[in-house]
Amino acid sequence: MSQVSTSPSMTALGVTAKPERRDIGLGRRYAAERRFRLYGMAAIAFGLLFLFLLLFSVVSKGYTAFQQTMITIPVEFSAEIIDKDNERATNPQKLVSANYPVVARNALAKVLGVGEDDRAGLRAVNGMISDSVRVQFRNLVTTDPSIIGTTRTVTFLAHGDLDSAFKGQIDLAVPENNRKVSDKQVGWMNTLAESGALAKHFNTGLFTNGASSRPEAAGVGVAAIGSLYMMLIVLVLSLPIGVAASIYLEEFAPKNRFTDLIEVNINNLAAVPSIVYGLLGLAVFVNFAGFPRSAALVGGLVLTLMTLPTIIIATRAALKAVPPSIRSAALGLGASKMQTVFHHVLPLAMPGILTGTIIGLAHALGETAPLLLIGMVAFVADVPATPMDPATALPVQIYMWANEAERAFVERTSGAIIVLLIFLILMNVGAILLRRRFERRW
Amino acid sequence: MSISLLLLIVAVIGVVGYLIGSWRANALAGGKLSSLHSRPGYYGSFVAIWSMLPAIAILLVWIIASPIYIGSAVRGGFPDEVKAEPQATQNLNYNMIGAIARGFKLLSAEERDALFKDGTAAREVLGSKGVPLAADPAPYMLTAADDLNRMTTASSTFLSILVVIAALAGGAFAYRAIAPKFRARNRVEGVMLVGLIVASSIAILTTVGIVASMATEAISFFNMVPAWEFFFGTTWDPRFAAAGATDSSGQFGLIPLLAGTLYIGFVAMLVAVPVGLFAAIYMSEYASRHVRSVAKPLLEVLAGIPTIVYGFFALVTVGPFLRDISAQLSGLVTGNYASFIQAQSVLTAGFVMGIMLIPYVSSLSDDIITAVPRALRDGSLGLGATRSETIKRVILPAALPGIVGALLMTASRAVGETMIVVLAAGVAARMQLNPFEPMTTVTVKIVNQLTGDLEFTSPQTLVAFALGITLFVITLCLNIYALYIVRKYREQYE
Numbered sequence: 001m002s003q004v005s006t007s008p009s010m011t012a013l014g015v016t017a018k019p020e021r022r023d024i025g026l027g028r029r030y031a032a033e034r035r036f037r038l039y040g041m042a043a044i045a046f047g048l049l050f051l052f053l054l055l056f057s058v059v060s061k062g063y064t065a066f067q068q069t070m071i072t073i074p075v076e077f078s079a080e081i082i083d084k085d086n087e088r089a090t091n092p093q094k095l096v097s098a099n100y101p102v103v104a105r106n107a108l109a110k111v112l113g114v115g116e117d118d119r120a121g122l123r124a125v126n127g128m129i130s131d132s133v134r135v136q137f138r139n140l141v142t143t144d145p146s147i148i149g150t151t152r153t154v155t156f157l158a159h160g161d162l163d164s165a166f167k168g169q170i171d172l173a174v175p176e177n178n179r180k181v182s183d184k185q186v187g188w189m190n191t192l193a194e195s196g197a198l199a200k201h202f203n204t205g206l207f208t209n210g211a212s213s214r215p216e217a218a219g220v221g222v223a224a225i226g227s228l229y230m231m232l233i234v235l236v237l238s239l240p241i242g243v244a245a246s247i248y249l250e251e252f253a254p255k256n257r258f259t260d261l262i263e264v265n266i267n268n269l270a271a272v273p274s275i276v277y278g279l280l281g282l283a284v285f286v287n288f289a290g291f292p293r294s295a296a297l298v299g300g301l302v303l304t305l306m307t308l309p310t311i312i313i314a315t316r317a318a319l320k321a322v323p324p325s326i327r328s329a330a331l332g333l334g335a336s337k338m339q340t341v342f343h344h345v346l347p348l349a350m351p352g353i354l355t356g357t358i359i360g361l362a363h364a365l366g367e368t369a370p371l372l373l374i375g376m377v378a379f380v381a382d383v384p385a386t387p388m389d390p391a392t393a394l395p396v397q398i399y400m401w402a403n404e405a406e407r408a409f410v411e412r413t414s415g416a417i418i419v420l421l422i423f424l425i426l427m428n429v430g431a432i433l434l435r436r437r438f439e440r441r442w
Numbered sequence: 443m444s445i446s447l448l449l450l451i452v453a454v455i456g457v458v459g460y461l462i463g464s465w466r467a468n469a470l471a472g473g474k475l476s477s478l479h480s481r482p483g484y485y486g487s488f489v490a491i492w493s494m495l496p497a498i499a500i501l502l503v504w505i506i507a508s509p510i511y512i513g514s515a516v517r518g519g520f521p522d523e524v525k526a527e528p529q530a531t532q533n534l535n536y537n538m539i540g541a542i543a544r545g546f547k548l549l550s551a552e553e554r555d556a557l558f559k560d561g562t563a564a565r566e567v568l569g570s571k572g573v574p575l576a577a578d579p580a581p582y583m584l585t586a587a588d589d590l591n592r593m594t595t596a597s598s599t600f601l602s603i604l605v606v607i608a609a610l611a612g613g614a615f616a617y618r619a620i621a622p623k624f625r626a627r628n629r630v631e632g633v634m635l636v637g638l639i640v641a642s643s644i645a646i647l648t649t650v651g652i653v654a655s656m657a658t659e660a661i662s663f664f665n666m667v668p669a670w671e672f673f674f675g676t677t678w679d680p681r682f683a684a685a686g687a688t689d690s691s692g693q694f695g696l697i698p699l700l701a702g703t704l705y706i707g708f709v710a711m712l713v714a715v716p717v718g719l720f721a722a723i724y725m726s727e728y729a730s731r732h733v734r735s736v737a738k739p740l741l742e743v744l745a746g747i748p749t750i751v752y753g754f755f756a757l758v759t760v761g762p763f764l765r766d767i768s769a770q771l772s773g774l775v776t777g778n779y780a781s782f783i784q785a786q787s788v789l790t791a792g793f794v795m796g797i798m799l800i801p802y803v804s805s806l807s808d809d810i811i812t813a814v815p816r817a818l819r820d821g822s823l824g825l826g827a828t829r830s831e832t833i834k835r836v837i838l839p840a841a842l843p844g845i846v847g848a849l850l851m852t853a854s855r856a857v858g859e860t861m862i863v864v865l866a867a868g869v870a871a872r873m874q875l876n877p878f879e880p881m882t883t884v885t886v887k888i889v890n891q892l893t894g895d896l897e898f899t900s901p902q903t904l905v906a907f908a909l910g911i912t913l914f915v916i917t918l919c920l921n922i923y924a925l926y927i928v929r930k931y932r933e934q935y936e
Contacts, residue, residue, distance in 0.1 A: 029828055036830035040724025043717045047741050047804075050797045057759040058751065244641035252638060264925075266645045271851065271921045272914065273858020275885050276652060279910040282892065283655035305648050312645070338631040366748025369860035369885070373892045373906075395750045402754050402865060410758055417751050428746060 062414025130157035215408035226391030233300025242311030270309035278370030293375035314356020351438035463489030480627035493613030545573035659907035678871035702881035707856035713796025718803025753865035761785035806848035850924035
């Protein structure tokens with residue numbers, strides 16, 4: 001604002017055509033104004049920058065988890081290895097305990113031209129194959145024993161380290177002894193990749209498998225089922241209880257000490273740290289009531305108690321937003337108070353209630369701490385059949401993988417986080433759409 | 443009969459009762475519904491309620507009471523020398539009898555009789571059926587298990603009959619009460635109201651549950667470790683408490699954990715408060731409607747991201763980044779490329795937690811700043827103040843109590859936050875002031891003490907409840923104080 005401030009020389013020369021101007025510090029004040037404004041913008045930019053960084057860090061580390069390196073080669077299901085003494089008819093245990101990894105190793109060694117007496121070479125070949133071939137081949141053979149002795153083309157998982165190498169996540173400039181993949185294996189990998197035997201496929205295992213100590217075979221399928229059970233329990237319990245509680249507090253409760261107490265209570269419960277709910281669940285549901293540890297049922301109950309305050313607060317806001325004229329009209333036509341609420345007020349408040357419920361559920365879906373305390377950190381490899389069986393949950397699976405040291409698990413963890421975030425985005429978008437579609441402004 | 447089948451039967455009786463009740467009311471009205479006091483559905487509901495509620499109440503009471511009764515009856519049949527054993531041993535024995543009883547159900551009648559003649563084979567036979575026993579059962583256990591099974595079956599049969607009779611009798615009673623003048627709606631609505639009250643008292647029950655469960659466990663902890671040693675102890679080292687309970691002084695010291703919690707929370711607030719406040723001010727006072735409609739939801743996305751994701755972000759991105767950049771810095775200054783920031787540190791955890799807290803600060807403060815009356819703003823601007831002067835001299839002072847309340851609430855979140863600190867703060871309980879070193883928090887220690895095998899008798903496990911109740915009290919006080927400030931502030935403009 002230079003034209004505002006007058007230079008002393010002008011007054012000294014006696015030029016008084018313009019009215020005298022004093023320096024009232026406007027320039028300084030406007031500069032302060034601009035600075036202040038800039039701070040605000042910087043604050044928002046800072047927040048958004050870190051939102052972007054966080055998402056970028058997760059996605060850039062995790063998108064590769066959706067692809068998995070697999071090897072497709074002809075495999076000879078040699079009777080010599082699987083069932084040497086031909087006793088599978090009498091001893092069914094034989095096919096279950098056969099040494100399938102050797103079958104896969106020999107097949108790969110044959111393709112790569114490694115001799116049967118080259119023990120170091122065979123060990124290196126073995127290091128390229130995931131241990132999960134044991135289960136895969138066992139299932140193939142036990143469902144159809146006639147393939148023993150034949151040669152089939154089979155696709156199986158490459159070892160996690162090879163997978164990382166193939167995806168370029170292992171720095172090959174590091175001296176050979178300091179990395180998990182040897183130069184020889186990298187050479188073989190490139191040969192196999194050129195011939196098309198080794199390629200990246202879409203990783204269905206990530207969505208179907210359970211926990212595994214081998215990163216290439218680990219998936220979030222089992223954890224997702226556990227989360228699904230818990231979400232169902234939370235929905236079934238917290239929605240009716242939360243709505244009933246809010247209706248009472250908002251429409252029926254007299255103003256007295258008791259309702260005041262409930263109200264203060266609910267506000268405080270919403271702010272209680274989630275880990276305290278875990279302690280409550282451990283002491284009450286597991287220790288006192290004797291429910292099984294690690295069960296989805298206990299997790300669901302704990303998350304229900306945690307979600308209730310959120311739903312109650314949202315429902316009360318939605319009920320409050322229904323104008324009193326609706327109530328007066330219904331009462332005037334002879335409806336009872338209960339009929340007014342259930343036939344008229346509640347349906348009108350429903351979009352708001354459902355939005356609040358979905359947001360509460362999304363919150364519960366991402367919650368980890370209370371589940372750790374009630375023992376859901378168990379290593380669960382099988383799909384829980386009922387909510388009483390040991391289960392784990394998506395965020396807990398992420399926590400467990402985050403503690404694993406291997407590079408391939410960082411990719412898995414990020415992949416699992418992407419899956420979790422996609423669920424959360426879907427729920428939140430659903431809530432927003434619901435609000436846009438049905439919300440009424442009175 | 444299993445409980446779920448019984449519940450299903452009661453439900454079916456209820457539905458049938460509803461249909462019969464409505465039909466009966468319709469029949470009584472004879473096509474002239476206005477002669478009824480209530481709509482026919484209410485008569486139906488009345489019958490359904492009477493047939494279901496008493497039956498389910500009986501069922502619940504029975505489920506809770508019958509194992510206690512049967513247990514004492516079976517124990518009453520124990521030989522005298524067994525009764526003289528300590529309570530813990532008796533409980534173990536009783537659990538074993540329960541296992542045998544379960545095993546018996548899997549055996550055929552002949553196999554069971556064979557076991558009664560020769561009890562030594564019991565462990566092996568039951569083990570082959572998938573019921574492992576810890577030891578060879580004593581002879582009295584086999585008879586007791588048989589008694590247990592007999593009584594359980596009898597109890598179950600009796601319960602089934604009782605519940606079905608109660609359901610039918612209740613339904614019949616309600617059916618007889620149906621008359622055109624009968625105020626079915628008022629009755630049904632009375633029951634509904636009771637249901638609503640019960641639902642809303644669950645909030646109270648949860649609080650009572652939290653306090654009671656944690657207090658009982660914490661008290662049994664304080665019986666083992668004196669309270670003052672817990673609250674004022676400066677050493678946290680729970681490992682050796684079991685070895686020598688006599689010299690366990692100071693091993694469960696809360697102070698280092700509390701120091702870590704507060705330090706990390708302080709760093710988080712250092713990040714979250716300026717950023718959140720300035721974001722809120724910009725959004726409510728400067729931003730155009732368009733910018734606001736984009737930036738506000740985006741910032742709130744930060745609040746929707748699960749904390750485990752922040753923890754992972756801190757663990758694999760922020761921590762290593764800070765470590766590497768500190769190595770570069772010290773290399774530039776001293777020539778020695780040694781990192782002075784550790785990957786797990788107060789700074790890492792606090793900084794990431796601060797990012798998580800930005801949306802809490804900004805949206806709470808945004809609401810409060812927007813609530814300042816328009817007239818104050820216009821008055822200040824009209825006197826020639828710039829916008830920033832208006833904000834600094836008029837709006838912020840007016841909004842101050844509310845903002846302080848919001849910050850207190852945010853602080854309580856920082857204190858109770860778990861997953862970020864579990865992954866990024868470290869587990870070493872130390873008291874020091876260097877933010878580049880790891881420290882640990884109350885929540886981390888709760889998780890550490892309670893993951894893995896537990897027994898509810900050792901101080902190592904029970905200390906988690908003492909920590910939990912401390913955490914609960916701290917956050918409760920912060921929140922009540924915040925609520926008090928916010929309420930007091932709100933009254934000023936109304």
